[in-house]
Amino acid sequence: MAEYVGALDQGTTSTRFVVFDREGHIVSVAQKEHRQIYPQPGFVEHDPEEIFSRSVEVMREALEKGGINPQQLKAIGITNQRETTILWDKKTGKPVHNAIVWQDTRTAEICEKLAGDEGIYRFQQKTGLPLATYFSGPKIRWLFDHIPGLFERAKKKEIAFGTIDSWLVYKLTGCHVTDVTNASRTLLFDIRRLCWDEEMCEVLGIPMEILPEVVDSSHPEAYGKLSREILGESIPVTAVLGDQQAALFGQTCYEVGEAKNTYGTGCFLLVNIGEKVVFSTRGILTTVGYRIHGENAVYAMEGSVAIAGALIQWARDKLGLIEKAPQIDELAMKVEDSGGIYIVPAFSGLFAPYWRSDARGVVVGLTHYTNRYHLARAILEATAYQTREIFDAMMEDAHINLKELRVDGGMVVSEPLMQFQSDILGIDVVRPRVTETTALGAAYAAGLAIKYWQDKKELRSHWQIEKRWQPRLDAATREALYRGWKKAVTRTFNWVE
Ligand SMILES: Nc1ncnc2c1ncn2[C@@H]1O[C@H](COP(=O)(O)OP(=O)(O)O)[C@@H](O)[C@H]1O
Numbered sequence: 001m002a003e004y005v006g007a008l009d010q011g012t013t014s015t016r017f018v019v020f021d022r023e024g025h026i027v028s029v030a031q032k033e034h035r036q037i038y039p040q041p042g043f044v045e046h047d048p049e050e051i052f053s054r055s056v057e058v059m060r061e062a063l064e065k066g067g068i069n070p071q072q073l074k075a076i077g078i079t080n081q082r083e084t085t086i087l088w089d090k091k092t093g094k095p096v097h098n099a100i101v102w103q104d105t106r107t108a109e110i111c112e113k114l115a116g117d118e119g120i121y122r123f124q125q126k127t128g129l130p131l132a133t134y135f136s137g138p139k140i141r142w143l144f145d146h147i148p149g150l151f152e153r154a155k156k157k158e159i160a161f162g163t164i165d166s167w168l169v170y171k172l173t174g175c176h177v178t179d180v181t182n183a184s185r186t187l188l189f190d191i192r193r194l195c196w197d198e199e200m201c202e203v204l205g206i207p208m209e210i211l212p213e214v215v216d217s218s219h220p221e222a223y224g225k226l227s228r229e230i231l232g233e234s235i236p237v238t239a240v241l242g243d244q245q246a247a248l249f250g251q252t253c254y255e256v257g258e259a260k261n262t263y264g265t266g267c268f269l270l271v272n273i274g275e276k277v278v279f280s281t282r283g284i285l286t287t288v289g290y291r292i293h294g295e296n297a298v299y300a301m302e303g304s305v306a307i308a309g310a311l312i313q314w315a316r317d318k319l320g321l322i323e324k325a326p327q328i329d330e331l332a333m334k335v336e337d338s339g340g341i342y343i344v345p346a347f348s349g350l351f352a353p354y355w356r357s358d359a360r361g362v363v364v365g366l367t368h369y370t371n372r373y374h375l376a377r378a379i380l381e382a383t384a385y386q387t388r389e390i391f392d393a394m395m396e397d398a399h400i401n402l403k404e405l406r407v408d409g410g411m412v413v414s415e416p417l418m419q420f421q422s423d424i425l426g427i428d429v430v431r432p433r434v435t436e437t438t439a440l441g442a443a444y445a446a447g448l449a450i451k452y453w454q455d456k457k458e459l460r461s462h463w464q465i466e467k468r469w470q471p472r473l474d475a476a477t478r479e480a481l482y483r484g485w486k487k488a489v490t491r492t493f494n495w496v497e
């Protein structure tokens with residue numbers, strides 16, 4: 001009977017369960033979307049119960065579709081949208097509020113007050129992060145400020161906090177834990193000592209009683225086993241990683257200086273910086289990359305872009321420009337360029353390298369000449385330009401000089417985007433055979449924990465290029481286009497007063 005490893009990938013827009021074989025090939029996959037809840041401008045929520053239900057459904061469906069017996073699953077890895085925050089009642093297991101999603105900007109005021117005169121990098125040397133609405137700590141604070149009696153219940157140990165990984169593990173196995181990569185996105189975690197930080201909890205007014213135990217990303221026992229009612233077998237959960245760190249692991253970026261860029265709802269460029277922390281002076285984050293049981297933690301620098309594929313969803317759902325995501329490529333390919341327009345999608349303010357919560361989206365350069373094909377092209381190009389910005393900042397901060405960029409995620413099927421990405425970076429862009437690298441990374445980490453795979457060398461041997469794009473633009477045109485983008489970005493600033 002063949003043996004497999006499964007990965008549950010709980011993303012911002014959908015949840016997937018992917019079953020992999022020993023060569024890292026996909027054997028079966030199932031995917032389901034969940035509701036995006038927008039109660040008011042700037043607020044983004046998910047229903048934690050719905051996320052849990054979708055997770056169980058995709059696990060069952062993937063096994064059924066692939067004709068796989070649960071006994072054939074030797075381990076499960078979990079990977080997740082990071083920072084999204086849930087508080088639940090320990091007795092009933094019921095969430096006290098919807099999950100506050102990473103894109104939500106309701107904590108702008110909390111962050112501003114905390115930054116005070118010292119500025120947003122006040123806690124960077126400890127947490128690796130700027131004070132921004134993106135991270136979990138301020139979201140927890142907001143819940144305590146808005147739900148009467150919650151703080152007192154938390155002090156009495158009646159309330160648990162978790163990012164999505166923690167919530168899912170709790171519901172699937174009963175353990176209240178998280179891994180070092182997810183913990184490193186909360187603003188409550190000391191990334192050097194690899195533990196919750198008392199001072200940060202005090203500054204944010206968060207009782208430490210609510211926090212999960214932090215464990216290695218890949219661990220044979222720490223995450224427990226699936227309760228039998230989920231799949232009928234108590235399969236061990238042996239890995240948890242935030243989705244961007246999982247993609248780094250799945251792209252087998254195990255050496256210092258190796259990097260990947262994932263194009264999903266947002267876009268996240270991560271480079272492996274090894275076992276020592278390095279801090280950015282250009283708006284790049286320092287974060288835990290992964291920690292395999294029995295090994296030292298490996299760190300990463302990260303350029304985070306809030307809106308990438310989300311802009312295409314917006315063009316579909318709010319603008320009615322397209323009916324399905326791939327149509328954006330068809331429209332964009334009808335023109336050579338964007339006709340001089342730029343769209344800067346600062347819907348959640350701007351993340352790296354700016355960290356400006358006062359920014360809001362703009363379209364600039366409109367003339368009578370502009371048509372919907374130009375608009376489609378500008379929508380795709382926005383992701384490539386944002387990547388160029390974080391790429392440049394990161395190359396300087398991490399002192400590396402990448403010759404090519406490994407890509408993955410839902411948007412990398414887009415030919416015009418991939419070509420323009422290579423054009424605007426001036427380097428090759430390479431897409432691997434398996435683009436479900438987030439799920440693959442979680443499966444790899446889970447498989448390593450039980451010796452399904454022996455070591456990282458074995459994992460590396462699976463990685464293969466499927467397609468390569470090379471730059472076609474001359475340097476002068478490239479830089480002129482990029483100057484236009486930088487100018488467009490300045491037009492988004494100071495919009496929210
Ligand atoms: N053909 C396409 N061209 C460009 N973008 C696409 C295409 N197909 C899907 N996308 C975008 O990819 C994103 C989904 O990627 P995925 O990696 O599944 O995201 P997540 O993990 O954030 O939920 C969506 O935002 C969607 O708009």
Ligand SMILES: O=P(O)(O)OC[C@H](O)CO
Nearest residue numbers: 011012081082264265266
């Ligand atoms: O759901 P994704 O793939 O867009 O990833 C979201 C990130 O983890 C947010 O930090």
